[in-house]
Amino acid sequence: MSFIVYDLIFLAVFSIFVAVFLYKRRSKLKREMGIMFLYKTQIGVKFIDRFSKKYEKILKPMQYVVIASGMILMLAVIWIFAEQAYIYVTQFNFLTSQIGNKFPILVFLPYAPEIFGFSGLLPPLYFTYFIIVYLLIAVPHEFSHGIFARLNKIKIHSTGFAFLGPILGAFVEQDDKQMSKAKKFPQMSILAAGTFANVITGIIFLVLFILLLGSAFHPAGIRFNSYPNSVVNISEIDSQTGITLGEIEAIEIVIDDEKFFTTAENLELAMENGIENILAFDDAPAVKAGLRGAIMEFNGEKITSIEDLSGAIGKAEPGQTVKIKTAQQENLVDTNPEIVDYEIVLDERDGKAYLGVGWSETSGLKSGGIGYLAKIGYKIKDPFVYYESSWGEFGWFVYYLLWWIVLASFAVALFNMLPLAILDGGRFFYLAVWGLTGSEKFGRRAFKFMTWVIVLLLLALIFRWALGFA
Numbered sequence: 001m002s003f004i005v006y007d008l009i010f011l012a013v014f015s016i017f018v019a020v021f022l023y024k025r026r027s028k029l030k031r032e033m034g035i036m037f038l039y040k041t042q043i044g045v046k047f048i049d050r051f052s053k054k055y056e057k058i059l060k061p062m063q064y065v066v067i068a069s070g071m072i073l074m075l076a077v078i079w080i081f082a083e084q085a086y087i088y089v090t091q092f093n094f095l096t097s098q099i100g101n102k103f104p105i106l107v108f109l110p111y112a113p114e115i116f117g118f119s120g121l122l123p124p125l126y127f128t129y130f131i132i133v134y135l136l137i138a139v140p141h142e143f144s145h146g147i148f149a150r151l152n153k154i155k156i157h158s159t160g161f162a163f164l165g166p167i168l169g170a171f172v173e174q175d176d177k178q179m180s181k182a183k184k185f186p187q188m189s190i191l192a193a194g195t196f197a198n199v200i201t202g203i204i205f206l207v208l209f210i211l212l213l214g215s216a217f218h219p220a221g222i223r224f225n226s227y228p229n230s231v232v233n234i235s236e237i238d239s240q241t242g243i244t245l246g247e248i249e250a251i252e253i254v255i256d257d258e259k260f261f262t263t264a265e266n267l268e269l270a271m272e273n274g275i276e277n278i279l280a281f282d283d284a285p286a287v288k289a290g291l292r293g294a295i296m297e298f299n300g301e302k303i304t305s306i307e308d309l310s311g312a313i314g315k316a317e318p319g320q321t322v323k324i325k326t327a328q329q330e331n332l333v334d335t336n337p338e339i340v341d342y343e344i345v346l347d348e349r350d351g352k353a354y355l356g357v358g359w360s361e362t363s364g365l366k367s368g369g370i371g372y373l374a375k376i377g378y379k380i381k382d383p384f385v386y387y388e389s390s391w392g393e394f395g396w397f398v399y400y401l402l403w404w405i406v407l408a409s410f411a412v413a414l415f416n417m418l419p420l421a422i423l424d425g426g427r428f429f430y431l432a433v434w435g436l437t438g439s440e441k442f443g444r445r446a447f448k449f450m451t452w453v454i455v456l457l458l459l460a461l462i463f464r465w466a467l468g469f470a
Contacts, residue, residue, distance in 0.1 A: 227284060248290055429450060
């Protein structure tokens, strides 16, 4: 049975549990914004009091580190957000050709990759993942706010859980009047404490993530991402013939008795737009066989690195028929690849056997939102190595759980420091500008200006995305 079935069962059971819990304790619930319920307790208050008093000598000087981290996160998220907006708006046609017309904002909700069109680019965000990740983010975040608030003599009224349907969160209720009357430095340390806790959580689980990769996964193949290609002038084409390269319908082009391969769509698009030169694949064995996937074996020899493959090809002779076994994944996060066998006749290049596969750094997604996500997860391991789990499907379950914890921890830390009124970064930005300029009036104006800039950028992203359907 697919894990998604168990996950949906867990979602149903959890939803029923939350509904019963809320009903039995309805007298202690407080309704907020019409759809959210807060369950307040005093359990966490005692812990916050004891922790802030016991470690006061450590926490007091740590406030400088917390505020510095808040500053760094704020500058980073403003830069990332502006860069992503610029790339998305100005390079929209290129990006859509690479990843499709994906919604520019990925909301952290169960099954969000599927809902927002990122399935195959991002791992599934199961409800099981979501609950674990959300608690690991929300609890440290909120309790850190509370600990630094008590450190600065600001009263904590309650702690508890927030319920939005089956979605569970945590909160710490501080005295807002005391908070607003506090000096700028303690206010800023309290505001940045939550995101600082998220960064620490992210670092801890990043270490666990790397340790898991080393202990539970082993190289089982090598991926390639390019074939040899050349720029050809379509006016020089002597003949063209429709052929099949593996499972792909292609066009064989002949120019001065030299063969090249392209797709019918590529050729038609160039002709329709008056483009003279196109990029076409060379007449190489891998291209003609439609070789794809991660190469696991070459003539019975196991391949786990580029060096292994180069050495195996070097042992073969030009004109020799070799057997190649590959693992073909449907997408980046497919954990059950299809194993396919090929028989390929090698060509000759510089007196040596020649297959015709290569490795090049991808450029289309090296920046912007998806690129940053990839760097956190996939790039930790060698992107050209195909890994198998020593723990079976459970290994991949844990792997992607840790992946989401790391991603969400850093993403929430960054997002919360955006200078918006509803986020920690809003008041933090206002206080920072006030402190740097000495003018509260200028701080408020700068905060309003940044809010409008961010809102307009968000609207520009959504507008540009909507134009893609026109």
